[in-house]
């Protein structure tokens with residue numbers, strides 16, 4: 001696709017025309033083709049904070065198109081090296097500029113292993129808040145809230161807005177309200193790590209509930225966003241740190257400090273993955289195709305949860321298994337013990353992490369019965 005104008009509006013119109021003439025072979029492939037054929041694209045550096053199209057489309061995706069905070073000009077963004085880089089960038093900023101010296105970052109117990117490594121790596125002490133209740137195989141809300149209550153005022157709390165990794169257990173909207181009450185009363189800083197928007201419920205809006213709710217209540221916060229899972233862009237490292245500040249002036253100061261730090265670590269972020277995301281987020285047809293893809297992915301996982309649950313009940317497998325259907329997103333914390341996992345691996349060649357976490361995405365209608373039988377064997 002050649003063009004005489006670089007203006008984004010003209011380019012998007014050309015892209016729409018272009019898509020309308022192409023066979024439908026998947027939204028990432030359509031976006032790929034657009035990029036390959038766009039004569040205006042080159043391999044020049046992106047700006048230090050990344051592509052403006054990408055950063056602001058990402059912020060809009062998580063905060064909502066009608067976000068008051070965006071309209072008030074107090075939302076900033078930095079394109080980062082995927083979700084990991086976005087967590088690192090936010091953590092690094094806090095290590096330099098958080099006003100309460102020595103404040104700890106509280107991470108959920110358990111959490112994605114990199115959280116501890118990233119925060120400790122930038123010199124922020126890391127503590128844990130209770131999250132997984134082994135007895136109910138659900139959320140330990142009481143333990144979580146009481147830890148938030150007793151933490152020193154102004155601590156940093158890292159929260160998973162949806163599809164908690166590794167437990168698959170998310171707070172309900174009512175529980176998020178209770179969490180926000182304590183976070184507000186104690187003046188804690190909220191750092192959301194959002195690696196699965198759209199993957200939990202299949203709805204981008206539902207999965208953003210917690211973040212939007214906190215922003216509506218007036219919290220200043222960071223949101224690390226990853227496009228690895230919801231776009232299948234694992235190796236392209238497309239991520240964003242959305243910054244919600246009290247005022248545009250504070251937002252500008254945060255962005256400029258992040259730009260300074262980013263310059264020293266990566267100079268500027270990689271373009272390709274962010275271009276795919278921008279093309280899809282800024283194009284009505286591809287966006288709606290992406291939403292459909294996400295919903296069918298999420299529903300497939302929900303169906304597999306149900307199939308696994310039904311099969312365990314049919315087999316009369318000892319124990320309660322309702323947590324399999326109550327949990328959400330890609331992962332399920334089965335409650336299987338490390339010795340049971342060992343037998344699953346050695347006898348059945350079913351591979352999962354030693355803490356009993358399975359990737360629900362690995363189950364399908366062909367293997368779910370086999371897996372249920374293997375679980376039945378190891379728990380008896």
Ligand code: PLP
Nearest residue numbers: 082083084112165193195226228
């Ligand atoms: N945060 C959480 C909770 C994750 O589960 C992951 C990936 O597994 C990430 C961040 C980072 O993903 P990436 O750096 O691949 O975008």
